[in-house]
Amino acid sequence: xKAIRRRLMxxxxxxxxxxxxEVLVAMMIFAxxxxxxxxxxxxxxxxxxxxxxxxxxxxxxxxxxxxxxDAEDLFALYDETxxxxxxxxxxxVERATQWVSDPGLxxxxxxxxxxxxxxxLRYKRVNVTVTWANMRSSTEPVRSDTVISPADHxxxxxxGTILVSVLSGDGTGRSGVTVSASPxxxxxxxxxxxxxxxxxxxxGCTYILSVVPGNYNVTVTxxxxxxxxxxxxxxxxxxxxxxxxxSAGFQYDEAATFVAKYAANYVPAAGETVRLPSxxxxxxxxxxxxxxxxxxxxxxxxxxxxxxxxxxxALAGKYVAPSELNAGCVSVxxxxxxxxxxxxxxxxxxxxxxxxxxxxxxxxxxxxxTMGVVRVAGGGSGGYLKAVSAAAVGDDxxxxxxxxxxxxxxxxxGATIALPPGSWTLYQGTSSSTQNTIIPSSRLTPLTRxxxxxxxxxxxxxxxxAP
Numbered sequence: 067x068k069a070i071r072r073r074l075m076x077x078x079x080x081x082x083x084x085x086x087x088e089v090l091v092a093m094m095i096f097a098x099x100x101x102x103x104x105x106x107x108x109x110x111x112x113x114x115x116x117x118x119x120x121x122x123x124x125x126x127x128x129x130x131x132x133x134x135x136d137a138e139d140l141f142a143l144y145d146e147t148x149x150x151x152x153x154x155x156x157x158x159v160e161r162a163t164q165w166v167s168d169p170g171l172x173x174x175x176x177x178x179x180x181x182x183x184x185x186x187l188r189y190k191r192v193n194v195t196v197t198w199a200n201m202r203s204s205t206e207p208v209r210s211d212t213v214i215s216p217a218d219h220x221x222x223x224x225x226g227t228i229l230v231s232v233l234s235g236d237g238t239g240r241s242g243v244t245v246s247a248s249p250x251x252x253x254x255x256x257x258x259x260x261x262x263x264x265x266x267x268x269x270g271c272t273y274i275l276s277v278v279p280g281n282y283n284v285t286v287t288x289x290x291x292x293x294x295x296x297x298x299x300x301x302x303x304x305x306x307x308x309x310x311x312x313s314a315g316f317q318y319d320e321a322a323t324f325v326a327k328y329a330a331n332y333v334p335a336a337g338e339t340v341r342l343p344s345x346x347x348x349x350x351x352x353x354x355x356x357x358x359x360x361x362x363x364x365x366x367x368x369x370x371x372x373x374x375x376x377x378x379x380a381l382a383g384k385y386v387a388p389s390e391l392n393a394g395c396v397s398v399x400x401x402x403x404x405x406x407x408x409x410x411x412x413x414x415x416x417x418x419x420x421x422x423x424x425x426x427x428x429x430x431x432x433x434x435x436t437m438g439v440v441r442v443a444g445g446g447s448g449g450y451l452k453a454v455s456a457a458a459v460g461d462d463x464x465x466x467x468x469x470x471x472x473x474x475x476x477x478x479x480g481a482t483i484a485l486p487p488g489s490w491t492l493y494q495g496t497s498s499s500t501q502n503t504i505i506p507s508s509r510l511t512p513l514t515r516x517x518x519x520x521x522x523x524x525x526x527x528x529x530x531x532a533p
Contacts, residue, residue, distance in 0.1 A: 116202050119155055123196040126150060126159055127210035130194045134161070140190045140216050144268045155198055162193045165229075165273075166213065189213045226306035228274040232266045232286055234319040235373035235427060239270020243291070243318060247274055247282045250303050256280025277306050284314040290428075292321045292372050296356055320427030321370035324349070326380050328365055329484040330434035331528075332514055340365075340439060341483045343453065343471030347435065348385035348398065349378040351422070357384055363473075368430075377424030380433035383486035386467045395455070395465035397488035400436050400528035402463045414532040415515075437484040438516055438526020443509040444479035448496035451477050456489040459525040460517070464488075472498065482513065487528035 137143045143163050150157045166189050196208040228247060234240045243266040249256035257278045266272045266286075285301040286293075293300035294317040306312045326347050334340050344363045349356045351374050358369060371378065381398050388394035396402040400417035408415050425431040442451065451473040458464035465488050473483060477494055492510065495501035507518035515527040 116205055118153075119157075119198045119201075120205070120208060122152055122155070123157060123198060123208040124210075126152075126157055127194045127196045127208050130159055130161055130196075131192065131210050131212050134163075134192045134194075134212065135214055137214075140214060141264075141267075141273060143190060143192070155200075157196055157198045160195045160197075162195075163269075164191050165189070166191045189215055222276055223309045225275075226277045226279055226308055227311040228277055228282065228284060228304060228306060229311050229313045230263070230266065230272045230274065230284060230286070231313070231315045232270045232318045233316070234270075235317070235322075236375055239266070239268065240319055241266050241268050241270060243270075243286050243288045245272050245274070245284070245286055247277070247284045247304075250281035250283045252281060254280040254305070256282050256306070279306050279308045281305050286316050286318050288318070288320075290320055290370075291318055292370065293318045294353060294372050294374075296358075296372060317372070319373055322373040322425035322427055323430035324369045324371055324378060324380065324423070324425065324433045325430060326367050326369065326433050326435050328367075328382060328435045329437040329439060331436045331530075332439045332484070334482070338482055341473050341476045341481055342437075343473050343483070343485065345382065345471050345486070346384045348381040348383065349433075350381060350385060350399065351378045352376045355385055355387060373425055373427045373429075375424060377422035378433065379422045380435045381486070382435050382437045382484075383469060383471070384467075386465075393464060393466035395467040395469060396463045397455075397458065397465045398486040400487060403487070403527070403529050404461055404463070405532065406461055406529065408531070415527075415529040416532040417529040436487065436528045437514075438487050438528065439482060439484050439513040440516065440518075440524050440526065441511040441513055442477060442481050442483060442492060442505060443511070444477060445509060446494050446503055446505065448494050448500070448503070449475045449477040450495045450498055450501050451475075451481065451483070452493050452501045453483075453485055453490045454493065456491045456523045459489045459519055459523055461527070461529075462487075462489050462525055472501070474498070485526055487526050489523055489525045491522050492524070 134143060145162050147158065147160045150159060191213050192211065194210045230245050232240045232243045245263045245266065247259055247263060249258065255278060257280070259274065263274045264272050282304050283301050284304050285299055287299040292298055300316050300318055302314050304312045304314045328342055329340055332340065342363045342365065344361045346357050346361050347367065347369070349369070349371060353374060356371070383398045384395065385398050386394040388396060403417035405414065405416045407413060423431050423433050453471045455465045455469040471485065492505040493501045494503050494505055504522045506522050507520050507524065510518040510524045512518060512524060512526060515529060516525055518524045
């Protein structure tokens with residue numbers, strides 16, 4: 067009887083169940099196992115989806131290659147990017163094309179073949195790249211390449227080819243530019259073309275085929291366009307040899323508008339008029355200095371310039387770069403002034419804050435022009451006023467090329483005038499031909515940084531407090 071009772075007590079103890087801690091541990095183990103299983107399933111689905119998308123991309127790449135091979139005119143086969151949606155996935159098909167003289171050697175329009183300057187148009191290389199939305203980071207795009215040989219012969223061993231390239235300010239090809247070629251002087255056997263060359267394509271290229279060997283003037287033109295030398299058309303002399311291709315590369319783009327804002331560094335007082343001389347404007351870029359021949363005495367003027375990506379710095383007056391034979395005229399450029407200290411002997415000043423401005427082709431941008439402003443008190447004989455560059459004073463880097471600027475009959479009881487940075491002597495007279503009376507420094511008060519020194523020189527300093 068006692069044995070039976072003990073067995074019942076053990077059974078009752080076994081039916082007491084699990085504690086809450088044991089339940090939580092069991093649930094945690096289940097959650098960890100479930101997370102791993104779900105992650106594995108998602109990874110499998112992602113890999114499967116990527117594999118399926120890759121197979122579709124391979125078919126698209128193969129299809130694009132077949133379309134390129136079926137092109138009737140290889141000269142009309144350009145770079146192209148298009149989107150395709152299949153099975154709910156979006157694919158991007160990118161085609162890049164290039165003429166080559168050999169499957170492993172580039173022959174770009176406007177540049178030498180392999181750097182040698184010769185070569186012929188033999189094949190068109192086509193590179194196709196296909197990507198798709200939500201690609202795995204470790205997945206490579208699908209690529210397919212081919213080299214197409216034209217059905218008809220492009221090159222005649224007794225004739226030549228001219229490859230023409232037109233690049234915009236940002237270095238990309240410029241389409242729609244008119245190209246012409248005519249015999250040069252001396253012609254060396256060149257003859258008038260029998261067919262008008264096609265305008266440049268989407269890559270900025272065009273090809274003049276079956277050209278009689280000799281020297282040719284190759285010209286590009288388009289309304290509203292300028293080259294890197296600010297010419298509305300651009301011409302290069304190209305020599306063509308039998309059986310090879312000659313290259314003519316141009317920088318030619320739609321002009322950008324730069325609006326010069328003179329004396330932008332000075333804010334006139336209420337009712338004050340700042341008189342400007344009739345002067346040229348210099349535009350300095352990393353490619354050199356361009357000084358338009360037109361002059362203006364207006365407070366602003368627009369100029370159409372080639373849209374260099376690095377932009378231009380606009381300077382008042384004519385900037386003349388120094389050379390071995392001439393010190394030039396550099397005082398008009400604030401950046402040419404050395405860093406120094408203000409009149410208090412403490413505050414640092416610099417001229418290197420004159421930054422350049424850039425604009426893309428067809429757009430417009432304001433170009434601030436730093437000038438010195440001085441108040442000329444009335445007095446003396448005559449109201450006609452002119453300024454003549456003087457010997458450099460103080461930190462003025464100087465202007466070795468004599469510069470003269472006229473203002474007309476503006477003096478009266480006094481006038482506020484603006485001049486390019488530098489040292490100046492002012493004259494007055496009763497007419498434009500008799501401005502010979504020197505105006506003493508006692509009648510000159512700089513309104514921007516500057517100093518009037520005896521007997522009759524005012525130095526206009528473009529430097530500002532260093533940041």
